[in-house]
Amino acid sequence: MHLLIPAAGSGKRMGGDRNKLLLSLREKPLLAWTLLAANAAQSIQWVGVIAQPDEWEELKAIVSDLGLNRAVHFIPGGKTRQESVHNGLNGLPDTAEQVLIHDGARCLVSPALIDRCASAVHQYPGLIAAIPVKDTIKQVLPNTRQIQHTPDRQFLWAAQTPQGFDVTTLRKCHEEARRQRWAVTDDAALFEKCGLPVQIVEGEETNLKVTTPVDLAIADFILQQRHASNV
Ligand SMILES: Nc1ccn([C@@H]2O[C@H](COP(=O)(O)OP(=O)(O)OP(=O)(O)O)[C@@H](O)[C@H]2O)c(=O)n1
Ligand SMILES: C[C@](O)(CO)[C@H](O)COP(=O)(O)O
Numbered sequence: 001m002h003l004l005i006p007a008a009g010s011g012k013r014m015g016g017d018r019n020k021l022l023l024s025l026r027e028k029p030l031l032a033w034t035l036l037a038a039n040a041a042q043s044i045q046w047v048g049v050i051a052q053p054d055e056w057e058e059l060k061a062i063v064s065d066l067g068l069n070r071a072v073h074f075i076p077g078g079k080t081r082q083e084s085v086h087n088g089l090n091g092l093p094d095t096a097e098q099v100l101i102h103d104g105a106r107c108l109v110s111p112a113l114i115d116r117c118a119s120a121v122h123q124y125p126g127l128i129a130a131i132p133v134k135d136t137i138k139q140v141l142p143n144t145r146q147i148q149h150t151p152d153r154q155f156l157w158a159a160q161t162p163q164g165f166d167v168t169t170l171r172k173c174h175e176e177a178r179r180q181r182w183a184v185t186d187d188a189a190l191f192e193k194c195g196l197p198v199q200i201v202e203g204e205e206t207n208l209k210v211t212t213p214v215d216l217a218i219a220d221f222i223l224q225q226r227h228a229s230n231v
Contacts, residue, residue, distance in 0.1 A: 001118040002046045002096040002167075003038055004088040007031055007059070007104035008077020013211050019055060020210060021104045026223045029062050030210060033107035033223070039068045040111035043118035046096070048073040049104070050088040085187055086174045092167060098122065099170065101187055102162040105209045108222055113204055114162055120201050121164035126191040128164075129203035130157040160203040163187050169196065 011020030021031040031049075038044050049072055051059050056074050063072045075091035077084040085101055092099060098121045102109060113129060120127050133156040139149040163186060173190040176182075184190055188198045206222050208215055 001043045001121075002092055002099045003041075003044045003048070003114070003162075004075075004085065004092070004099055004101045005031075005034060005038070005047065005049045005104045006077070006081055006084045006088065006101065007034075007049050007051045008084045009081065009105070014213060014216070019052070020216075022055070022058060023216065025107065025210075025216065025219055026227075030107050030216075030219075031059065031104045032062055032066055034102070034104050034109065035063065035066055035068060035072070037107075037109050037111050038102070038114060039066070039070065041114035041118070042111070043115045044100075045070065046073070046093065047071075048075050048088055048091055050075045050077050050084045050091075052077045080183070081186075082174075082177065082184060082190075086178075089167065089171050089174060096167050098125075098164060099167050100162040100164045103209055105211065106161055106207055107210060108204075108219055109162070109207045110204060113201075113207060117162040117164045117201050120199070121166075124164075124197075124199035125166035125169055126164075126188065126196055126198040127201050128186070128188045128198060129160040129162055129207065130200045131160065131203045131205055131207075132156070133158050157200055158203075159186055159188065160207050160209075161186070165191070 007021050014020040023030050038047055053076050075088050078087050100117055138147045140147050173194045177190050191198045210216055210219050
């Protein structure tokens with residue numbers, strides 16, 4: 001299975017002055033944890049990291065320190081996640097039939113979840129990891145914040161990555177998005193807009209996306225717990 005890791009963001013919501021994936025988390029750069037999970041997943045044969053070229057040198061040093069089993073290929077990032085994934089799809093080898101896309105920022109993913117998604121994508125040409133929503137969600141008017149609607153929680157799932165797709169179909173969806181100027185936050189949304197089915201694979205509560213400083217503290221705690229239960 002081919003795995004693309006979008007890692008070309010700037011981490012605005014983290015509030016720092018650099019890509020959050022380079023921040024230290026339990027003595028390793030955040031992206032190192034994502035790469036280690038991918039390395040431990042048995043289904044992954046090819047890994048591409050999509051990153052801004054001015055960070056390649058630093059990222060290549062991180063990869064080399066990890067002593068991974070497989071080579072990591074670098075692909076230039078774009079201005080948005082959507083553009084980065086588009087570049088990533090163009091950077092895949094011609095032999096790639098299916099692809100998993102996993103955010104570099106979801107550094108606590110388990111190798112087992114990656115393997116489950118890799119196995120399921122042979123059956124479902126569009127899938128995402130997701131978990132049932134725990135909160136009561138309110139839809140509000142943007143300006144006044146007055147509540148318009150409370151959707152029934154039994155139908156709400158929080159999207160995660162990995163997201164897995166048939167490569168040819170996802171490429172077509174990305175090209176359609178460029179023609180129609182669709183802007184989306186994940187690849188499943190492009191499948192949906194093209195009228196294609198997307199299956200949910202049960203994700204993991206700990207597979208959070210490190211977005212804000214609080215997420216970084218939670219990720220630190222989860223890794224500490226994992227370490228404690230392994231020794
Ligand atoms: N131009 C971009 C923007 C984001 N990403 C990647 O997409 C994933 C999810 O994005 P997000 O968490 O929003 O990361 P940032 O864009 O870095 O964060 P922010 O939105 O707070 O700036 C991250 O692994 C990020 O590196 C990317 O590859 N290219
Ligand atoms: C792809 C994603 O991780 C699914 O949860 C997410 O959509 C990435 O972007 P976001 O803008 O931080 O939601």
